[in-house]
Amino acid sequence: MSRQMVRPGGRSARVQESVHTAVRELASEVGRDALTVPMVAQRAGVTPSTIYRRWGDLQELLSDVAVERLRPDTAPRVHGDMSADLTAWAEQFLDEMASPAGRAYIRDALLGDPDGGNAGQCSAYAADQIGLVLTRATEHGDETPDVETVMDRVVAPIMYRILFRPEGLDAAYARSLVADVLARTGP
Amino acid sequence: MSRQMVRPGGRSARVQESVHTAVRELASEVGRDALTVPMVAQRAGVTPSTIYRRWGDLQELLSDVAVERLRPDTAPRVHGDMSADLTAWAEQFLDEMASPAGRAYIRDALLGDPDGGNAGQCSAYAADQIGLVLTRATEHGDETPDVETVMDRVVAPIMYRILFRPEGLDAAYARSLVADVLARTGP
Numbered sequence: 161m162s163r164q165m166v167r168p169g170g171r172s173a174r175v176q177e178s179v180h181t182a183v184r185e186l187a188s189e190v191g192r193d194a195l196t197v198p199m200v201a202q203r204a205g206v207t208p209s210t211i212y213r214r215w216g217d218l219q220e221l222l223s224d225v226a227v228e229r230l231r232p233d234t235a236p237r238v239h240g241d242m243s244a245d246l247t248a249w250a251e252q253f254l255d256e257m258a259s260p261a262g263r264a265y266i267r268d269a270l271l272g273d274p275d276g277g278n279a280g281q282c283s284a285y286a287a288d289q290i291g292l293v294l295t296r297a298t299e300h301g302d303e304t305p306d307v308e309t310v311m312d313r314v315v316a317p318i319m320y321r322i323l324f325r326p327e328g329l330d331a332a333y334a335r336s337l338v339a340d341v342l343a344r345t346g347p
Numbered sequence: 348m349s350r351q352m353v354r355p356g357g358r359s360a361r362v363q364e365s366v367h368t369a370v371r372e373l374a375s376e377v378g379r380d381a382l383t384v385p386m387v388a389q390r391a392g393v394t395p396s397t398i399y400r401r402w403g404d405l406q407e408l409l410s411d412v413a414v415e416r417l418r419p420d421t422a423p424r425v426h427g428d429m430s431a432d433l434t435a436w437a438e439q440f441l442d443e444m445a446s447p448a449g450r451a452y453i454r455d456a457l458l459g460d461p462d463g464g465n466a467g468q469c470s471a472y473a474a475d476q477i478g479l480v481l482t483r484a485t486e487h488g489d490e491t492p493d494v495e496t497v498m499d500r501v502v503a504p505i506m507y508r509i510l511f512r513p514e515g516l517d518a519a520y521a522r523s524l525v526a527d528v529l530a531r532t533g534p
Contacts, residue, residue: 270510271458283511311512312504312524319511320503323457324470337499 178204179211183225192222192264223272226265227281236289242297242304243342246314249293250334253286254318258329263322286315305341313341365391366398370412379409379451410459413452414468423476429484429491430529433501436480437521440473441505445516450509473502492528500528 182203186195197218201208215221236249256262269278287307294304305313314337321329369390373382384405388395402408423436443449456465474494481491492500501524508516 267457270454276513279511280513283507311507313500316507317499317503320470320498320506323510324466324506325498326463326467 175204175206175210175214179206179221180225180228183221184229195222197221217272219268219272220274221272222268223270223278226268227278229265230262230269230282231285232289236293238296241300242293242302243338245293245296246290246310246342247335247338249289250314250318250338251331253289253315254322254329254331254334257318258322258326266319266322283311283315287311290315310341314338362391362393362397362401366393366408367412367415370408371416382409384408404459406455406459407461408459409455410457410465413455414465416452417449417456417469418472419476423480425483428487429480429489430525432480432483433477433497433529434522434525436476437501437505437525438518440476440502441509441516441518441521444505445509445513453506453509470498470502474498477502497528501525 179200182200183195186199186203190199195218197208197211200218200221201211204211211221215224236245239245239248257266266282269282273279290310291307294307294310297304314334317337318329318334321327321333366387369387370382373386373390377386382405384395384398387405387408388398391398398408402411423432426432426435444453453469456469460466477497478494481494481497484491501521504524505516505521508514508520
């Protein structure tokens with residue numbers, strides 16, 4: 161991912177920010193499918209070759225932008241215990257990812273991603289959020305499943321169904337996944 | 348999916364078969380990324396407009412071809428009991444889907460798929476195979492999990508990790524998923 165090569169505050173970071181901003185603005189103005197590299201370059205005030213050099217093509221640029229949009233901006237809220245916190249997180253995760261915007265970002269993140277780095281980053285965001293919830297619970301003395309188990313039992317089914325099997329995706333489904341993975345652990 | 352509109356043996360089916368064959372041949376000859384609609388049309392002996400009319404664009408055509416390649420050509424093999432059959436199926440499923448060819452087909456199936464029909468078909472193939480294994484077990488009097496539970500607990504984690512989190516995907520992982528979902532059921 162180009163983002164990982166970027167030094168915060170450096171010229172490279174400023175170029176990336178202006179290009180990402182141009183993509184977000186133009187996508188809302190003319191629609192994502194009407195975007196072209198020259199259009200984005202003009203809005204961002206860079207040359208098209210700058211974009212091709214860093215991102216390779218439009219799809220990789222859209223993939224980078226999508227990963228940025230999928231990054232959680234807050235830690236999971238505290239609702240009381242591990243079950244309540246994880247349930248609330250899973251309901252919100254399903255709600256956001258299954259939304260039209262969420263589905264579009266997931267597709268973009270997967271598609272322009274030859275090295276798989278962007279998809280891995282999306283997965284790391286979810287694992288980090290779950291890790292925060294489980295660490296809190298451990299600090300309260302709860303027995304918790306490990307992060308990878310929650311990824312397999314809660315995140316994977318939600319993401320798999322969004323991509324491959326979208327029927328019946330609702331908050332009750334998210335709650336049942338959390339209840340099931342906590343059934344064998346918990347306080 | 349265009350395939351669903353095709354009457355077996357009809358002209359439409361013959362065109363589809365020749366176009367799919369042309370894609371598979373040319374992909375192995377010049378590589379998937381070098382394919383163009385005119386190239387495929389010439390090899391298949393149809394006009395490019397025939398392809399555009401039915402598939403819309405190359406990406407949707409590649410998506411249809413990918414789904415055909417992902418269709419299982421045999422029923423899951425019988426190894427003795429539900430645990431052995433489901434374990435063998437899951438190991439083979441992971442092996443095939445995680446291979447470079449499998450990953451490319453999954454990508455293509457997801458990519459050129461505006462209506463989600465092709466991804467749904469891939470998921471239906473897996474559900475059908477699992478259904479066969481579980482039905483056999485039920486006929487032997489075993490208590491079995493339902494198909495959707497196996498989709499959530501075995502297929503979803505495998506596919507999620509292939510797409511988003513590819514580290515540590517091996518036969519042992521597939522076996523552990525099956526052992527875990529059967530731990531609460533079985534004879």
